[in-house]
Amino acid sequence: MSAESSPKIVIVDESPIRAAILEEGLREAGFTSVVHISEMQSLLARIYALDPDVIVIDLENPSRDVLEQMFQVSRAVRRPIAMFVDQSDAASIQASVDAGVSAYIVDGLKKERLKPILDLCISRFNAFSKLQDELDRAKSALEDRKVIDRAKGILMKLKGLTEEEAYVLLRSTAMREKKKIGEIAQSILTASELLK
Amino acid sequence: MSTPLHIGFIPLVDAAALIVAVDKGFAAAEGLDVTLVREVSWSNVRDKLNIGMFDAAHLLAPVAIASSLGLGHVKVPIVAPFNLGLNGNAITVSPALHAAIMAEIDGDPFDPMATALALARVVATRRQSGAEPLTFGMTFPFSTHNYQLRFWMAAGGVDPDEDVRLVILPPPYMVDSLRNGHVDAFCVGAPWNSIAVDLGIGRILHFVSDILISAAEKVLAVRRDWSEKNPDVVTALVRAHIRAAEFIEEPENRAEAARILGQTERIGVDPEVIQRTLDGRLKIASDGTMRESGRYLLVGREGAARPDPAQAAWLYAQMVRWGQTALRPDALRTAMGVFRPDLYDIASGHRGKASDASDAIGAFAGPAFNPEDIAGHLAAFRIGRWKP
Numbered sequence: 001m002s003a004e005s006s007p008k009i010v011i012v013d014e015s016p017i018r019a020a021i022l023e024e025g026l027r028e029a030g031f032t033s034v035v036h037i038s039e040m041q042s043l044l045a046r047i048y049a050l051d052p053d054v055i056v057i058d059l060e061n062p063s064r065d066v067l068e069q070m071f072q073v074s075r076a077v078r079r080p081i082a083m084f085v086d087q088s089d090a091a092s093i094q095a096s097v098d099a100g101v102s103a104y105i106v107d108g109l110k111k112e113r114l115k116p117i118l119d120l121c122i123s124r125f126n127a128f129s130k131l132q133d134e135l136d137r138a139k140s141a142l143e144d145r146k147v148i149d150r151a152k153g154i155l156m157k158l159k160g161l162t163e164e165e166a167y168v169l170l171r172s173t174a175m176r177e178k179k180k181i182g183e184i185a186q187s188i189l190t191a192s193e194l195l196k
Numbered sequence: 197m198s199t200p201l202h203i204g205f206i207p208l209v210d211a212a213a214l215i216v217a218v219d220k221g222f223a224a225a226e227g228l229d230v231t232l233v234r235e236v237s238w239s240n241v242r243d244k245l246n247i248g249m250f251d252a253a254h255l256l257a258p259v260a261i262a263s264s265l266g267l268g269h270v271k272v273p274i275v276a277p278f279n280l281g282l283n284g285n286a287i288t289v290s291p292a293l294h295a296a297i298m299a300e301i302d303g304d305p306f307d308p309m310a311t312a313l314a315l316a317r318v319v320a321t322r323r324q325s326g327a328e329p330l331t332f333g334m335t336f337p338f339s340t341h342n343y344q345l346r347f348w349m350a351a352g353g354v355d356p357d358e359d360v361r362l363v364i365l366p367p368p369y370m371v372d373s374l375r376n377g378h379v380d381a382f383c384v385g386a387p388w389n390s391i392a393v394d395l396g397i398g399r400i401l402h403f404v405s406d407i408l409i410s411a412a413e414k415v416l417a418v419r420r421d422w423s424e425k426n427p428d429v430v431t432a433l434v435r436a437h438i439r440a441a442e443f444i445e446e447p448e449n450r451a452e453a454a455r456i457l458g459q460t461e462r463i464g465v466d467p468e469v470i471q472r473t474l475d476g477r478l479k480i481a482s483d484g485t486m487r488e489s490g491r492y493l494l495v496g497r498e499g500a501a502r503p504d505p506a507q508a509a510w511l512y513a514q515m516v517r518w519g520q521t522a523l524r525p526d527a528l529r530t531a532m533g534v535f536r537p538d539l540y541d542i543a544s545g546h547r548g549k550a551s552d553a554s555d556a557i558g559a560f561a562g563p564a565f566n567p568e569d570i571a572g573h574l575a576a577f578r579i580g581r582w583k584p
Contacts, residue, residue, distance in 0.1 A: 040369070041378065062366030064237040068337055069364045071268045093247055102243075 007053035007109055008033040009117065012043065014061060018128045022056070025124045031117065044069060054114060055104040056121050059097065067104060092118060099125040144182035151185035154192050198229040199429055204241045205254035207234055207463040208367065209386035209473045210281035210414045212453065212495050214254050215463075217433075217440035219456045225439075226432035234461065237366060238336050245417060246272040252433060254280060255417035258338035258511045261531045264420075267521050268337065273530075275423050276415035277430055277539035278437045279507075282500040283405045284413050284473070284493035285341055286389040287348070288398040289381040290374055293318070293330065297401070306487075308406045308560045312352025319359050332356075333365040333373055333382035340411050341383040343514040344404045350579040351561035356518075357581070374398050385413070386473035386493065387465050394469070396482035403478075405491035409558025410500075412507035412535070423539070434543035441496025450474050502548045503535035506556035509567035517574050519581030528570065 009031055013019040019036045026034050037046055040063045047055065047070075057064050092115070096102060099122040105114045148170065155166035170188075174181045203218075205211040217223045218230045235241045238256055242263060245253045260274040289297070300317040303310030319330060332349075334341040346356040356362055365373055370388050373379045375397045382388075383404070392398030404411060416437060423430045444453045450471055458467035472478050476492035479485065494500035512531035516523045541547050557565045563576050575584050 044363070059240055060236060062236040062368055064239045065336055065366055066364045068239060068268065071337070097243060097247060097249060102239075 006030065006032045007113060007117070008035070008050065009054045009056060010034075010047060010050055010052040011036045012040075012047075012055060012057040012061065012063065012067075014038055014040070015058070015128075018058070018125070021128050022121060022124045025120050026117070029116065029120055040066075043067075053106050053109045054117055055106075056117075057102055057104070058125070059100045059102055064102065070104075092122075095122050099123075100129070101125045144180075144185075147182055147189060148185045151188040154188055198224070198227045199432075200229045200231070201251045201429070201433070202231050202233055202249065203252045203254070204233045204235050204244055204250040206236075206238065206241060206367070208254075208414075209457065209463065209470055210284045210493060210495070211254040211463070212444050212457055212474070213278070213280050213437045213441045213501070214416065215457055216444055216453055217436040219459075219462070220440060220443060222436040222439040222443070223433070226436045228429070228432055228436060232462075238339075242269070245274070245419065246270060248419070248422075251422065251429075252416060252418045254414055256336055256339050257412040257415045257507070258340060258343070258515070259336065260415050260417045261508055261511055261534050262338040262515070262520075264530055264534050265521065265527055267515065273420035274417050274534055275420045275536050275539065276417050276503050276534055277423070277536045277543070278416040278434045279412055279501050279503045279535075280414040280416055280437075280495070282410050282413060282494040283403070283408075283491055285344060285383055285385050285404040286400045286478070287345065287381060287383045287402040287404070288374070288389045288392050289401045290377075290398060293380045294399045294401065306402070306406060308348050308402055309351060311401060312348050312350075312354065314352070315349055316353040319354050323359075329360050330380045331361040331363055331378070333363055333370055333379040333384070335367055335384060336364060337520070338515070340404070340413050340511070341385075343511065343518070344407050344411065345383045346518060347514070347559065347561075348402070348407045350577065353579070355579050371395065371397070387463065387469045390469050390472055390478060391465070393479050393482060399482075400478060400480035400487070403487070403489050403492050405489060407560055409491065410494075410507070410556060412504065412511065415503065415535075430539060431543045434540060438496070438501065438544055441501050444474065444495050445497045447475075499548065502540045502544075503537050504556055505532035505535045505537070506565070506567050508532045508535040509570070510557050510565050513565070513570045513574060516570065516582050517577065517580040523571060523574075523582065528567070532567065 009026060011019050011022055016038060023034050023036055035050055043063050043066050096118060101121045103114065103118045103121060151170060152163055152166040155161055155169060156163060170181050170184055174184045205214055218232055223230045238259060241253050241255055242259055244250045260276050262268055264273045296318045297311055297314045300314035301310050332345055334345055349356055354360060367384050367388050370382045370384050371392045374382060374392055389400050393400060418430060443449050454467035454471035454474060457463050457470050458465055463470065473493055476490060477486060477488045480487045508531045509528060512528055515521045537548060563573060566573055571584060574580060574582050
């Protein structure tokens with residue numbers, strides 16, 4: 001069976017980017033049989049049809065509760081067990097919850113074989129959050145810059161300032177009011193909209 | 197110096213006492229600095245409580261028991277010193293299923309025996325015509341929703357494992373699933389039944405209090421070892437919950453409570469919809485038909501907040517009836533030991549009255565529940581996975 005060669009891994013994740021990052025990592029590590037499910041409708045039927053050895057799901061996904069149904073003996077085709085059952089390895093449980101990922105292993109696959117998969121998921125999930133944070137920061141920095149540029153333009157026009165003077169005015173006001181320059185710039189834009 | 201606590205919850209109205217305890221300052225007044233963490237799945241709440249990321253949690257009462265018994269998951273002893281709510285769920289059906297049941301009903305539509313017998317006839321007719329079995333959504337294998345649905349339909353002769361499909365759906369997906377025909381009915385807590393009714397895609401067939409007069413729904417759950425190491429914190433936390441429940445149960449405070457619960461970072465729905473649940477006055481059909489019940493959701497009144505071990509025994513009996521575990525005397529004792537009226541009494545400052553076990557549940561069918569004789573009790577039910 002396939003578990004002896006490369007275990008079949010199903011990734012349940014509504015984020016296509018994160019799933020792609022995870023899938024790429026798993027393939028690079030030699031796990032060639034990876035399927036991504038992004039549609040939560042009839043999730044159990046999809047999983048049963050794929051018959052995976054390992055299921056990976058993000059913790060932001062409400063459908064995690066749907067997977068619990070697989071532990072009910074009467075319905076299960078095969079009987080997966082949750083990763084968290086391995087109480088001998090508290091550190092990796094903590095790490096996976098921190099990273100926001102949970103893995104389920106199906107009976108028949110040795111626990112040692114899950115460990116590298118889980119470790120990889122944890123590191124890829126963490127890398128994704130870091131990337132997401134950086135993107136968010138870059139996006140808000142870019143937006144701040146646009147807002148500041150427009151506010152400078154308004155000050156230059158209304159008060160006859162040079163660009164540098166307009167910037168100094170923004171900065172000193174921000175310091176006095178203990179606010180970010182972007183916030184002061186935004187309030188100038190709002191005020192100028194109102195006064196149009 | 198205040199004690200920092202992280203407490204997980206699912207955005208449902210029966211987290212009311214917890215949310216109000218924090219947002220109305222009752223917890224702070226007890227010296228607790230609580231950070232509420234909104235979660236998306238019961239699995240997350242359970243796991244984060246188990247590994248200590250949460251100090252306490254709003255938890256399905258049967259999950260607290262299952263966790264203490266090691267059913268379906270890792271064994272972590274949990275105790276419940278405060279019952280967050282009795283009842284509070286409803287069974288909502290699609291307009292088509294409602295019409296089919298009403299076409300077959302012989303009796304009052306609020307009589308669960310009449311609707312269950314009608315459901316059995318609908319199921320039989322569908323089977324004869326080769327139609328797909330009806331699908332019912334519920335929230336978790338170890339949930340009152342699961343047991344309430346099963347108890348109701350089995351009383352009418354419908355085997356929940358053979359005659360219909362029971363599927364787990366996260367509460368936020370219930371309404372969509374009913375709309376697109378993925379399920380024909382569901383059993384869920386507030387506000388989801390009202391949302392389906394308001395959208396005109398579902399009709400509330402039963403309040404679960406039609407099926408069982410009293411059912412422990414959600415509990416305030418803490419790890420047993422943590423409660424033993426932090427007895428004063430547990431007492432302070434329970435006291436804050438008692439104050440909050442008293443606040444919520446005063447009719448003149450309902451609007452404020454509903455507003456607190458409705459905040460985006462709490463339950464995040466219209467306070468008017470939340471208040472319907474707290475008042476037990478619900479619109480049950482899109483034509484505006486109203487139904488009122490004094491037993492829709494009890495947040496502390498009539499002694500509802502004091503954990504009742506007989507309730508835990510009944511939930512354990514359902515786990516046995518539906519094949520989730522075997523019947524063992526030691527497991528029954530463990531299950532009953534999860535519900536801790538003694539810890540509640542320490543916080544309330546007086547010794548509460550134990551319920552009369554014979555009417556603690558008040559089910560519409562079968563004999564009165566007796567925690568001392570679960571085998572005898574279960575033997576009275578024809579449908580079930582447990583065999584004497």
